[in-house]
Each structure stands twice: as structure tokens, then as C-alpha cells.
Amino acid sequence: MSQIFIDRWIPREELLHPGHLACPGCAAPLAMRLVLKALGPRTIVVLPASCWTIIAGPWPQSSLKVPVYHTAFETGAAVASGVRAALDVRQAADITVLVWAGDGGTFDIGLQALSGAAERNEDILYCCYDNEAYMNTGIQGSSATPWGAWTTTTPVGQPQRKAKKDILGILAAHRIPYAASATVAFPVDLLEKVSRARAMSGLRFIHILSPCPPGWKHPDDESIELARMAVRSRIFPLIEVENGERWRFTVDHPGDPVEPYLRKQGRFRHLSAEDVAHIQADVEARWAQLERRVANGT
16 A cells, blocks of 8 residues: 555544454454544544443543443444533534444344434434444344354354345435445545545444454454455445435445355355355345445435
8 A cells, every 4th residue: 555545545643542452353443443533533432332342441441542432232322312412512513423333232232222313313423333243242143144144143053044134224214314334445435434424414324344253253364355355246335325315336346256255254154055046146136226226316
């Protein structure tokens, strides 16, 4: 990566200390690092229970150089709404309130509070770093867990047999000002989306795929490659949606086969050829639906 590229696209200021407590190879700290670079120091992080509750470090220490408000699993969006109201009373409109939640605290336990905040169009930025299971508490399945995946609650004999919840579609259906998907494998795309969201008001939502070596059962040094493969195979398309109406792809998605992506992860080791074909067909069907949305604007 050239120095010109770094100076043009990636702010130099670091708001994440070294020495955080993430597992080796975890994509979530890199996601946080990039998001905070785009938001800057005038940020308050609301942190519901998740892996990042541990990653941030035990009180009174913190690996973040911005204020952090730890809160209960299901209350991220509700607490952020209160923080935003308090800042508005103080006329601190330049401070961004960032909810940083995992898939459990977003897709499942926190969905009610998030939907309410979206309906009210609260002026907060909500980022979901999605590692596709409850990784912090033992790799239990969530509604973000993909079809066919192993978890400790969906074992090999009975793997996940429900499709992953379409969280981006759910938030877009609330007609919030901005919803997008991103990964650490495309850092400029992520930075641009966070910067765009920061400049808006109302509820903004960014869904960030975050590979997890212990939960996905892959080597520590392959997290970025897996995130890139998820995009290239169209398993995790990179999209942005404005006001629930204008959909667009933000990078190229060549449509690589899904099998190499699946075979790199131990959580899919048990899949048969028929299972892989099922996943491939589902990806192609969902991609066709997205293409229609992009073409039609809805």
C-alpha cells in the first residue's frame, strides 16, 4: 500500500490503543480502528455485551481513546438514544454517538431497541460487527448464523438449517437515512461509508462482516482473505441504501464459486456436495433479487 494512498484515504490519528484483548486474527478490532479513524475523537461509544466488551479491557482501563458506555445486551440503541438526547441538551451536536454491537445484540436480543430507534429516526450511528454467532459466550448459533454452519448449539449432526436473517433489508425497510454493508477487506469502502454516515443525521446503520478464527475455525492469518472471498463470491455483497429506496453496489462482485470460501472454514467441514450446491443456489437467488432492487431503486 503506497504512502500516497494511506495519506489520501486513511487518517493517521489512532483512537485504538495497542494491547486490546481480542483473539489473534479477530477482525473486530481492525473494524473498530477504521471506523474510529473515520469518525474522529468527538465520538462516544455505546457498547452492549459482546466480544468487544472484553476486547475493550477491564474497567477502569480501556483500549479506546474515546468515552465508552458499557450497557446491557439488549439496550444498545435505547441507551444511545438517551446519550444523544443528553448531548442535544448540552448543544453538543458535533459528537457522534456510536453503538458498537455484535450480531447477537443486533439481529436477536437488541433488535427491538434498534427497530424502535429506527422508527424514531434517532440521530445515532449503529455499527454491527457480525461474526455470525454468539462467539463471546461459547459459539452459540444466532439468527446471523449461515445455513449449514456448525456452532455449539447447531452441531454437525444438526447444523443450522435456517437462512441468515436479512438485517440490512430489515433496517432499510424502516426507511432510515442510510444503511450499508462493509468489511475490513475493503477498508476504503468502509471508511467512505462511515464518513458518509457521519455527515448525515438520523439513524444510520452499517453491517460489518467480522471473521472469527475460533468460531469459524480458520487460521488466524486468513481473516482478511475470508472477508474478501465472502464479497467476491456474493455471499456478503457490499451495498448502500439511502432512505430505504436507492440501493447500489459499492464494489465489484465477480461471482466466484462459494465452495473455496466454505472449505477454508472448519465450521463448514461437514458439508456435502449437495449442501454446497444448495448454498450456491441460494446465493445466486439472493443476488438476482439484489440486482432487481438496484435496477429498480427499491
